[in-house]
Amino acid sequence: MFKKGILILTLVGIGLMGCTNNQNINNEIIEEDAEPATLTVMTHDSFAISEEVLAEFENENNVQVQFLRAGDTGTAVNKAALAGDSPLADVFYGVDNTFLSRALEENIFESYQSPLLGEIPDQYKLDEQFRALPVDFGDVCLNYDIEYFAQNKLAIPKKLKDLQIPKYKSLLVVQNPATSSPGLAFLFATIGEFGPDGYLKFWEKLVKNDVLVVNDWETAYYSEFSRWGGTRPIVVSYGSSPPFEVIFAEEEMSDPPTAAIVADSTCFRQIEFVGILRGTENREMAEKWVDFMLSTTFQEDLPLQMYVFPVNENAVMDEAFVEFLAVPDEPVYLAPEDIAEHREEWIEAWTDVVIR
Amino acid sequence: MNMGNGKEKKQTNRQWLFWLLPLSFFVIFYFYPLGNIFALSFSRSETGVLVPFLDAIQSNSVQNVLSFTVWQALLSTLLTLAIGLPGAYLFGRFKFRGKNLLRALTGVPFVMPTLVVAAAFNALLGPRGWLNLGLMDIFDLSEPPIRFINTLGAILLAHVFYNTTIVLRMVGDFWGRLDPKLTQAAQTLGANRWQSWWGVTVPLLLPAITAAALLVFIFDFTSFGVVLVLGGPKFSTLEVEIFYQTISLFNLPMAAVLSLIQLFTTLGLTIIYTRLSNKLSRPLKQRGRKITQSKLLGWRQKTFGATMIGLMVLLFVTPLLALGVRSFTRLDPDKRQTVESVQSGFTTDFYEELSVNSRDSYFYAPPTSAIQTSLLYASATVFFALVLGFPAAWALARYKKSLASRLLDPILMLPLGTSAVTLGLGFIVALDSPPLDLRTSPLLIPLAHTLVAFPFVVRSLTPALRSIQPVLRKAAASLGASPSKVFKEIDLPLIGRALIVSATFALTISLGEFGATALVARPEFPTIPVVIYRFLSQPGGLNYGQALALSTILMVVTTLGMLAIERLRIAEVNEF
Numbered sequence: 001m002f003k004k005g006i007l008i009l010t011l012v013g014i015g016l017m018g019c020t021n022n023q024n025i026n027n028e029i030i031e032e033d034a035e036p037a038t039l040t041v042m043t044h045d046s047f048a049i050s051e052e053v054l055a056e057f058e059n060e061n062n063v064q065v066q067f068l069r070a071g072d073t074g075t076a077v078n079k080a081a082l083a084g085d086s087p088l089a090d091v092f093y094g095v096d097n098t099f100l101s102r103a104l105e106e107n108i109f110e111s112y113q114s115p116l117l118g119e120i121p122d123q124y125k126l127d128e129q130f131r132a133l134p135v136d137f138g139d140v141c142l143n144y145d146i147e148y149f150a151q152n153k154l155a156i157p158k159k160l161k162d163l164q165i166p167k168y169k170s171l172l173v174v175q176n177p178a179t180s181s182p183g184l185a186f187l188f189a190t191i192g193e194f195g196p197d198g199y200l201k202f203w204e205k206l207v208k209n210d211v212l213v214v215n216d217w218e219t220a221y222y223s224e225f226s227r228w229g230g231t232r233p234i235v236v237s238y239g240s241s242p243p244f245e246v247i248f249a250e251e252e253m254s255d256p257p258t259a260a261i262v263a264d265s266t267c268f269r270q271i272e273f274v275g276i277l278r279g280t281e282n283r284e285m286a287e288k289w290v291d292f293m294l295s296t297t298f299q300e301d302l303p304l305q306m307y308v309f310p311v312n313e314n315a316v317m318d319e320a321f322v323e324f325l326a327v328p329d330e331p332v333y334l335a336p337e338d339i340a341e342h343r344e345e346w347i348e349a350w351t352d353v354v355i356r
Numbered sequence: 357m358n359m360g361n362g363k364e365k366k367q368t369n370r371q372w373l374f375w376l377l378p379l380s381f382f383v384i385f386y387f388y389p390l391g392n393i394f395a396l397s398f399s400r401s402e403t404g405v406l407v408p409f410l411d412a413i414q415s416n417s418v419q420n421v422l423s424f425t426v427w428q429a430l431l432s433t434l435l436t437l438a439i440g441l442p443g444a445y446l447f448g449r450f451k452f453r454g455k456n457l458l459r460a461l462t463g464v465p466f467v468m469p470t471l472v473v474a475a476a477f478n479a480l481l482g483p484r485g486w487l488n489l490g491l492m493d494i495f496d497l498s499e500p501p502i503r504f505i506n507t508l509g510a511i512l513l514a515h516v517f518y519n520t521t522i523v524l525r526m527v528g529d530f531w532g533r534l535d536p537k538l539t540q541a542a543q544t545l546g547a548n549r550w551q552s553w554w555g556v557t558v559p560l561l562l563p564a565i566t567a568a569a570l571l572v573f574i575f576d577f578t579s580f581g582v583v584l585v586l587g588g589p590k591f592s593t594l595e596v597e598i599f600y601q602t603i604s605l606f607n608l609p610m611a612a613v614l615s616l617i618q619l620f621t622t623l624g625l626t627i628i629y630t631r632l633s634n635k636l637s638r639p640l641k642q643r644g645r646k647i648t649q650s651k652l653l654g655w656r657q658k659t660f661g662a663t664m665i666g667l668m669v670l671l672f673v674t675p676l677l678a679l680g681v682r683s684f685t686r687l688d689p690d691k692r693q694t695v696e697s698v699q700s701g702f703t704t705d706f707y708e709e710l711s712v713n714s715r716d717s718y719f720y721a722p723p724t725s726a727i728q729t730s731l732l733y734a735s736a737t738v739f740f741a742l743v744l745g746f747p748a749a750w751a752l753a754r755y756k757k758s759l760a761s762r763l764l765d766p767i768l769m770l771p772l773g774t775s776a777v778t779l780g781l782g783f784i785v786a787l788d789s790p791p792l793d794l795r796t797s798p799l800l801i802p803l804a805h806t807l808v809a810f811p812f813v814v815r816s817l818t819p820a821l822r823s824i825q826p827v828l829r830k831a832a833a834s835l836g837a838s839p840s841k842v843f844k845e846i847d848l849p850l851i852g853r854a855l856i857v858s859a860t861f862a863l864t865i866s867l868g869e870f871g872a873t874a875l876v877a878r879p880e881f882p883t884i885p886v887v888i889y890r891f892l893s894q895p896g897g898l899n900y901g902q903a904l905a906l907s908t909i910l911m912v913v914t915t916l917g918m919l920a921i922e923r924l925r926i927a928e929v930n931e932f
Contacts (some may be wrong), residue, residue, distance in 0.1 A: 040796070047879075050716040067719075069879045074603040079784050081606075082396065086788045088795055093643045103605055176589040178604050214506065215584050218471050218892050222900060223505060231483045231500065241895040245779075248896025250686050250705065258895075305715060337849055344605050344707070355589045 037063040039285045042277070044076045044094030045069055049298070057292050063285055073099050073181060076107040080277060081106035087277035090286040093135065093293065096270045098184055100132055101340030109275035116294035116312070124271050124311045126336050132273035135293050138308040139239035139328055140185035141260040142172075145226045148233035155349055157234070158263050160193050164205035173224040173232040176355070178347050180216050181270075186236045187350055188339065189268035193333030196342065200353050207354055227258050239267060240307040243301040243324040255324075263326035268324040269331040272308065366445045371760055374751035378744045378810070379764075382791070385803055386771060389426065389782030391644040394612050396785055401609035408609040412617070418597070419555070422617065425593040428508065429576035432515035434659055435573050439516060440523025441565070447524055448531025450657070451649050454761050459528075460918040462672045463860065467868030467914045469885045470581030472894050472901040472907045473514060476675040477504065477586070479682055486678070506588030509726065517671065519575050523568045525857050526816060530564035532649060533642040533823075533853065544754075550627040563822075567815045570629045574622055574772045598775045612888045615778040622773025626766035634756065639825040642850055675909055683707075683904035706901035715912045721887055722907060730867055732885040735807055736802035737866035738859050744806065745813030745858065752814065753821030771807040779807075798881070805869050809862035816861065820854035821847070860921050867914055885909045 047069070058065060068089050070076035077099045080092050087108075095103045103109065109131035117125070117133065124134035142157070149156055157163055175183030191199045203211075212232060214220045221237055224230035227245075242256040261267075262266055274293050276286045292298055301309035303321040310317070398405045412418045442518055465473065481487050481504040488500035495501070504510050538560065540550035555848070592600075594614055615716040652661040686701040699798040713720035721729075748768060755761050771779075783804070787794045794800045824847060832842045870885045884906060891903035 026879055043879075045890075047719075048715070049718050051718045052716065054718045066796075067879050072603075076607060078603060078781065082393075082785050083788065083795075084785075086783065179584065180590075180601055199841050213589050215589055216471075219474060219505065219585055222475065222892070224484055228900070229482050229484050237895065244895040244899075245897070248894070248898035250703075250897035250901060305717065336528060344607075347604065351589075 021129055023067060037061075037285065039067055039282055039289055040066045040089035041070045041289060042070050042076065042080065042089035042092045042094075042322050045071060046072045046306060047094060050301050050305060053297060053301045056297060057289070059286055061285065065289070074332060077103050077106075077108075077273050080108045085279050087279045088292045089277055090280040090282040091274060091289050092277050093274040094179075095132060095275070097126060097336055098181070098188065098270065098337060098339060098343075100273060101343070102124060103273075103275070104131060105340075108278055110278050110280070110283070112276050112290060114287070114291050114294055116291055120294065121313060123311050126271065126293045127273070132275045133290060133294065134311045135272050135274050136299075136302050136306070136308040136310055139260075139262070139267040139269050139331055140182045140189065140236065141239045141262055141328065142256050143225075143235050143237040143241050143260050145233040146257055146259055148226050148274045154190065157261065160190060160202070160266055163211075163234075164202065164209050166209070168209065168234070170210040170212075171232055172206070172209075172234045173214065173220045173230070174236045175217055175220050176213055176215045176348060182217050182236050182238065184347070185268040185270055189266065189332045191346060192268070192334040193265050196346070197339075199346075200349060203350060203354050207251070211354075213354060238307070239326060239328065240321075240324070243321055244307060246324050247320065260326050262326040264328070264330040267328040267331040268334070269328075271311075303329055371751045371755040371758060374747040374754075375760065375764065377675055378768075381744050381806075381810075383770075386774075386779075386807060389786040390774065390779060391552060391782075392786035393778055393782035394616070397608035397612035408613045411909040412610060412613045421592050421594060421597050424591065425577060426621075428511055428515075428593070429573055429579070432512050432519070432576040432579075433569055433573045435512055435516050436519050436523060436576075437565075437569060437792065440520045440568070440666055441527060442571075442660075443520065443524050443668060444527035444531055446553075446661060447528035448534075449649055450652050450661060451645075452652055452661060452665070456919060456922055457915075458668065458673075459524065460915045460922070461676070462524055462668055462677055463864055463918055464477075464911050464914050465517050465672060466519075466521050466864045467906065467910065468676075469868065469870055469888055470514075470585050472679065472888060472903070473517065473582075473675070474505070474585045475677045475682075475892075475904065475907075477510070477514070479678040505586060506590065508587070508591070511579075511583055511591060514586050515576050515579065515858040517675065518582070519572045520672070522571050523565075523573075525860065526571075527561065527564045529853050529857050530819065532645055533640075533820075534560055534648060535641050535643045536648055541637065550856040559636075560640065563633050563819045566629055566632055566636065567819060570625060570769075571772070571812070571815060573625065574769070577621065578618060578773055578775070580776070591881060595775055595777075599777050602777050602781070611775075611778065615775045618772055618775060619770065622770060623766060626769040626773075630762070630765045634762075634818075637819055637822045639827075640823045642823065643823065666729075679904055680908045682715070683901065683908045706898070706905035709898060710902055710905055716871065719882075721880070721882050723884075723887075723909060725910065726882055726884045726887045728908070729881045730885075730910075730913070731917075733802050733805065733883060734863050734866040736856040737805040738862040740802055740806040741809035741813045741862040742855070742858060746812050746817065748810075749814045749817035749821055751906075752818045756822065769811045772811050779804075789816075802866065805866040806862075808869065809865045812861035813858040816854050816858045817851060824850050860918050863917050863921065864914060865918070867910070884913070 030293050047067070054065060057063075069089070070079045073094055073096055073198040076092070077095050079088060080103070092108065104127060111129050111131045112133070113130045116134055117130070122135060124137065126132070126134070144156060148154075154167065157168060162168065174186055177184040177187040187199075190202055193199075193204045212224060214224060217237070220235050221241075222228045224232050225235040225237075237260075239260045239262060242258050242260055245256045246253055247260050274290055276283065276290060294312060295317045296310075296312055298316035299312040300317070302308055302310050302315075303317050307321075309327070398408070401408050403557070445460075447455065447487075468476075479485055481502060483500040483503075486506075488502050491497065491501050493497075534557070539552045539556050542556045543549070543560065547555060577593075578595050579593055581600065583591055583593045583596050584599075594617065598614045598618070601607045601614060651656050657743050683706055684702055684704065688704040710723045713722075748764075752761050752765055783800065784795055786792075787800070794803075828846050829842050832846050833839075837845065867883075868885060870889070888903050888906050888910070891899045
């Protein structure tokens with residue numbers, strides 16, 4: 001009886017789609033039927049790729065790639081983990097070094113030693129068994145409002161420690177590490193810099209210096225950052241945010257209105273990985289996709305699509321992107337094992353000190 | 357067994373016919389996924405099922421979260437009623453110019469993504485919002501005097517902003533059908549204005565008021581986005597805590613316990629409500645709007661009307677307007693410390709840019725395609741919700757006292773009290789093998805929306821159906837009308853308004869919903885809210901502007917959608 005119900009619902013649903021004349025979806029259904037080779041790639045919400053680059057892969061391998069967006073990084077990893085033996089897709093891209101331990105513990109990936117790994121420096125290869133292969137990296141850094149600092153003749157902070165000085169009182173807005181990925185990365189930066197025993201003291205001083213904590217990047221950047229709706233001239237964001245401000249400016253501008261602080265030991269580097277989902281029936285094509293993501297074709301498309309950096313040494317970066325970009329020479333280092341082991345404990349302790 | 361009993365039994369058996377479709381839907385798309393995720397969550401507990409429960413109950417932070425959740429929901433509900441009830445009186449009893457438009461506009465907040473609402477409030481009340489800049493100008497202050505974001509006030513205001521439409525529609529619609537002669541009769545019998553009000557009008561309205569209050573409370577009780585974005589890190593509801601336990605910590609047993617607490621609180625409330633509403637609701641003589649509604653006459657009514665309209669415009673229309681205005685303005689970075697800077701230049705750039713795939717992205721969706729996708733899902737949701745909700749409401753109204761009705765009635769409300777995070781993961785775990793491998797199917801989106809819309813449809817239709825006087829049906833039948841004719845001539849005209857209210861709720865729920873859409877989103881066919889989030893999650897004035905432009909488009913589409921449904925006029929109540 002239930003099946004009948006579903007059948008009716010399904011028929012009604014398909015009927016409705018026909019009625020409303022949405023040709024895209026109709027066409028897609030037909031194409032899917034006619035095209036036997038389909039590769040399903042699950043990604044986090046920020047994934048992007050240009051049409052041409054994707055078409056190149058599809059034509060070369062006579063395959064159609066079906067993308068699935070599974071939420072932010074944490075949500076996507078959870079979904080992959082819970083799907084268990086019947087994976088949602090063949091490949092999953094988007095787990096980063098802050099969530100890598102969960103993905104590996106949950107054993108969601110099959111190991112694959114891509115021949116292209118040779119073109120990638122060892123520092124990015126965090127999984128020795130090559131279940132998760134590095135694709136790109138980006139830095140979470142403090143951004144500041146250039147005009148505010150110029151107008152107030154204020155020196156730009158050079159170290160994280162500077163943020164506790166009285167002259168920077170009430171200037172900083174950060175995100176809650178429990179709910180926001182850049183917030184978590186910045187917490188890791190402070191732990192890397194001051195050590196697991198010292199970071200809470202640093203945060204206590206930040207609280208005294210009136211740090212503002214909000215739950216999400218959007219509120220921090222668009223509501224509280226002085227470049228936009230707020231009064232705080234320093235915000236936790238990405239190293240690539242200043243070029244965004246130029247490329248997506250309301251009116252053309254020659255210089256970005258914001259800049260990232262990339263001094264040594266102030267930024268935290270997020271590395272993003274791709275892996276073949278355990279239980280895929282498409283292993284061969286999945287391997288090709290992983291190779292493709294590590295190849296220079298995709299790697300050179302990355303910066304302007306997702307505003308992250310390629311890990312492949314041979315990839316050449318677009319000039320428009322590089323022009324306003326500052327890359328930290330020495331981001332804070334935090335061992336992946338430590339992250340895996342203490343993640344929850346660090347967040348809890350931070351919450352007790354800063355929020356409660 | 358005599359004849360009468362046998363007939364009654366046959367009648368009660370027939371009710372299952374009505375339940376067949378809605379119940380199958382519930383079992384497959386609600387209980388089955390939910391049961392699966394709970395089972396899986398507890399199977400991951402190293403300490404069995406009971407220990408996580410005890411941990412949660414004994415934990416101070418869980419107790420704090422629970423009491424805050426209840427507290428803010430109570431406050432929000434009371435505030436919502438305080439604005440909504442006089443508003444419902446205005447909409448139910450009076451005719452005035454622009455009424456349909458105002459009613460549609462009060463419903464628009466319901467579809468707005470939280471981040472966009474936050475942006476709207478920020479433009480008005482934020483550190484650089486109009487109010488703060490104005491006050492700084494007048495009193496020559498160097499710091500913004502009003503702190504809005506990250507306060508309890510922000511949470512309450514946003515809840516009122518979002519949910520008042522529920523009271524306006526459910527109570528206002530009901531009020532509009534009450535025969536004014538009932539109060540007039542009381543007054544002829546010597547009751548004064550207050551006595552007839554408390555003795556007649558309020559008791560008659562109670563079924564609709566309690567239904568609306570329950571829905572509002574559940575919405576506030578399970579609030580997520582508002583608390584997260586506007587409340588900030590210091591405030592946490594159960595739903596926020598479930599999200600945190602699930603996504604950040606991946607502590608599924610604890611998340612499941614919290615989910616169950618939330619679920620059973622909803623269930624408990626709903627059971628109290630159904631008991632209450634069974635006592636309260638009674639068949640009523642209904643009247644058409646020609647009789648129940650009049651123009652605003654005399655200074656009392658005019659003052660009341662003007663105050664309420666002004667208040668509603670201030671509360672619901674101004675934030676929307678601020679968004680709309682901002683989507684046409686270019687910010688001038690040099691003069692941004694003054695009020696004038698907010699309107700430093702008219703531009704249609706953001707709208708034009710929407711139709712440009714500037715990055716040659718494979719996932720680019722022009723606004724027309726996003727509108728199409730959104731409307732497609734929304735019309736499917738309206739369809740599913742009515743097809744499933746109507747028979748359920750019918751059975752509830754017809755077989756009011758049967759065991760099935762008493763058991764099922766509260767259960768139908770459960771999806772509203774269920775954590776979206778939990779149910780979303782339930783879909784992933786449960787619907788994973790043919791014929792139910794719907795995890796990646798676009799059909800799952802309207803189905804998920806229907807789960808949320810369904811309780812609204814049932815809650816709107818049941819009071820209307822119950823208030824139909826059986827004598828009307830019997831009279832029609834005894835005059836030789838077939839059952840279908842009775843339905844067409846008696847029931848349909850009487851519940852026409854309620855059907856419109858239901859359809860409107862289903863439409864708005866689907867248009868604004870974000871969670872389920874993100875659950876399995878095919879990125880090639882994003883809905884409007886999904887595209888808005890894409891823009892908002894990137895730095896750059898053009899991205900922000902496009903997010904606001906698309907939000908404005910969403911507001912317009914929603915308003916038009918609601919006005920269109922109003923026009924449908926399935927049937928107007930006739931005079932008997």
